[in-house]
Amino acid sequence: MAIDFTLTPEQRELQASTRAFARDILAPVVRAADAEADPLRAFQMTKEAYVQAYRAGIAFCMLPTQYGGGGVSNVDLILAAEEVCAVDPGFACTILVNGLGLMPVWYWGSDEQKDRFLRAATSDPTGEYIVGYAVSEPAGSPGGTANFDAPDASPVGIGVTATLDGDHYVLNGRKYWPCNVAGWDGQGANASIVVVRTDPSKGGTEGLSAIMIERGTPGVSFNLISKMGHRLTPNAEIVFTDARVPANNLVEGTRGNGDLLINRNFAWSGPVAGIAAVGVARTAYESALEWARTYTAGGPSPIINHQNVGYVLGDVAARIEMCRCFCWKTAHFLDQHDYHGELIGAMCKIQCTELMFDAVYKCMQVVGVNSLDKQHEFEKLLREAAVLPLYDAGNFGMQRRRVHGVLASPDYNPRALMDDEFVPFTKFMETIDTVPTYQETPLPV
Structure with missing residues (x-):
């Protein structure tokens, strides 16, 4: 079948x-x-x-x-x-x-x-080889990276510049939040891909490219970030100060298309973030179910025999199955369409991470105040679940905008995903929400 x-x-x-x-x-x-x-x-x-x-x-x-x-x-x-x-x-x-x-x-x-x-x-004989991915930039005015693909020139969107000087690019600016980039010792990953502005006169739909930065590049420094969740993965600030990178490290197919790289990457990682939420919720659910089977709350029998507990855990179990299936479908779509799934990848990431955050909290409600006790694992699970809607192209910062861009296209077929049809993602779809399309009018006196 x-x-x-x-x-x-x-x-x-x-x-x-x-x-x-x-x-x-x-x-x-x-x-x-x-x-x-x-x-x-x-x-x-x-x-x-x-x-x-x-x-x-x-x-x-x-x-x-x-x-x-x-x-x-x-x-x-x-x-x-x-x-x-x-x-x-x-x-x-x-x-x-x-x-x-x-x-x-x-x-x-x-x-x-x-x-x-x-x-x-x-082929690293030590087994320690690690790679970074650097897009996000610091908050400020201007700052941040949610509107990385805005069509306006600098300082809108990506701020790290790469200026060609002979056979090298010279990089200046800062990234904030990139993962793995500092490596095991805080001095740099073996290699990192960095999205930079290679043409400051053009906006994110034309002026961005990706370049590979190798460990030991002069003019690159790192500052580790302490986070509330995902503490076993390293996020850092990168500072580029006249860092000289060989011109042949520019990934040629991304020249002027760094924006499409970002969207394709986050399409691929969408179901991975979604299944991360499923995994966290699964652990919370299994722990809450085991608790409910043995804890009586002072009553004559375990609380699993109470209607509310059974209904809540049943709803959580159903949501886990729903989201797991959505992740499988999204992954299958990527396999069928050359790792392109900008629409379904965003949908999957949004829905699974948000539904599963609520599922974890529902499990904590079943356990009650004891879920706050650090001898149990719920406080960590909640912290991890809170990360997932916010990272990897935040649901409100980038993911929903990607969905909006596709839906707003006059060529969009609303049955495409149902029919497993390829859904193209273009630069036109990127610019949705990045440029004001209204004019403010004064309130009547």
């Missing part, structure tokens, strides 16, 4: 092996690393688990086998990601960002760049 949710034997093996890794290798370090106040030290406490993930083929499973990667499908990636995210979505984010940093090189890089960057990532 055409629609079949039964996993193949290979997929079951992948799911089981990833679950064993998450349970036996990752879980033992999560509590202590999450409690560590120093964000760099917290990240370093996951290094042994990361190396084992690398050697198990997890860290670069998303890259094609041609360059030494795992060559897994997007559906398989989602199956594996749920198991890691159920233990810690921050660690899973570190793995995800390896893909965000290198997949654009696979899509748009030259053969030389693919050989140089992808093979280096998959």
Whole structure:
């Protein structure tokens, strides 16, 4: 039959092996690393688990086998990601960002760049190779990056500039929030992809490109950010001060199209963020169900026998199944359409992360005030669930705007996703909401 949710034997093996890794290798370090106040030290406490993930083929499973990667499908990636995210979505984010940093090189890089960057990532004998992805910029006026693709020239949108000087680009400016970029020691990842403004006279729909920054590049410094959630993945500020980067590090296919790179990347990561929310909610649900089966609240029998508890947990279970299926469908769509899914990827990320945040809180309501006790895991699960709607192209900052841009197109077919038809995403769709289309009029006196 055409629609079949039964996993193949290979997929079951992948799911089981990833679950064993998450349970036996990752879980033992999560509590202590999450409690560590120093964000760099917290990240370093996951290094042994990361190396084992690398050697198990997890860290670069998303890259094609041609360059030494795992060559897994997007559906398989989602199956594996749920198991890691159920233990810690921050660690899973570190793995995800390896893909965000290198997949654009696979899509748009030259053969030389693919050989140089992808093979280096998959052939590291230490198993420590890590890749960063740098788009977001600091808040301020102007500042931030939600309107990165606004068609106006600088200072709107992306502010980091890359000026060609001979056979090098000179980078100046700051990024804020990029993941993995500082590496294991706070001095830089092995490589990072950075979206920069290569033409300051043009806006985000024309003036942006992506360039690879290698560890040790002079003029690049990092400051780690301490976060309330996702503490096992490293976010940092990057400061570029006349940093000179070889011109042949510019990913040629992104020249003037850095905006489309961002949208395609976040289409790919949409179901990964969605399944992260599912994994977190799954853990909260299973914990709340176990609590309800044994806790009496002073009554004659466990609270699972009370109607309200049973109804709430039943609704949570249903939402988890709904969102898991949406993530599978989105991943399948990406597999069918050359890793393009700008519309469905955004929809999946929005709906799953927001529904699952509510699901986690519903589980806490079932457990009651005891869910606030740190000896249980709910406080961490709530912190992790709170991250998911806000990061990875925030639901209000970028994701809903992407959906709006597609829906506003006169060529949009509202049944395209139902019929598994390709949905194009164009620069015209990007500019929705970025330029005021109304004029303010004074109120009547």
